[in-house]
Amino acid sequence: xxKVTLNxxxxxxxxxxxxxxxxxxxxxxxxxxxxxxxxxKVDVEYSPTEVSLDKIKETIDDQGYDxx
Amino acid sequence: xxKVTLNxxxxxxxxxxxxxxxxxxxxxxxxxxxxxxxxxKVDVEYSPTEVSLDKIKETIDDQGYDxx
Numbered sequence: 001x002x003k004v005t006l007n008x009x010x011x012x013x014x015x016x017x018x019x020x021x022x023x024x025x026x027x028x029x030x031x032x033x034x035x036x037x038x039x040x041k042v043d044v045e046y047s048p049t050e051v052s053l054d055k056i057k058e059t060i061d062d063q064g065y066d067x068x
Numbered sequence: 069x070x071k072v073t074l075n076x077x078x079x080x081x082x083x084x085x086x087x088x089x090x091x092x093x094x095x096x097x098x099x100x101x102x103x104x105x106x107x108x109k110v111d112v113e114y115s116p117t118e119v120s121l122d123k124i125k126e127t128i129d130d131q132g133y134d135x136x
Contacts (some may be wrong), residue, residue, distance in 0.1 A: 011082065012081045
């Protein structure tokens, strides 16, 4: 299990939290995801053998946000 | 048919637009609703014999926004 903190632009409200935590949390291999609106950060705990960091970033991007 | 412009606080993203236009637009007696994110305004066209302005405001409030 690894833990990463992503910087995400454009998250502004409770719906954004739900959209990201919901979609990333549903990925197989992701065990935990937490959005911090104020700092624009997303903490993700995942198993690199099951899901790639690229896939996690792509999932956030697909919800309409910019990920660094 | 009447038209009113409401000032709504807390609308920040596309999800907010959808939440408000969806919920208000579903009210019987509402024929048109349009959210303007930049100005924080919501235009609503409604029939006062079918739906009250209070009910429209309450619906927006229920979605988690402050209406003036």
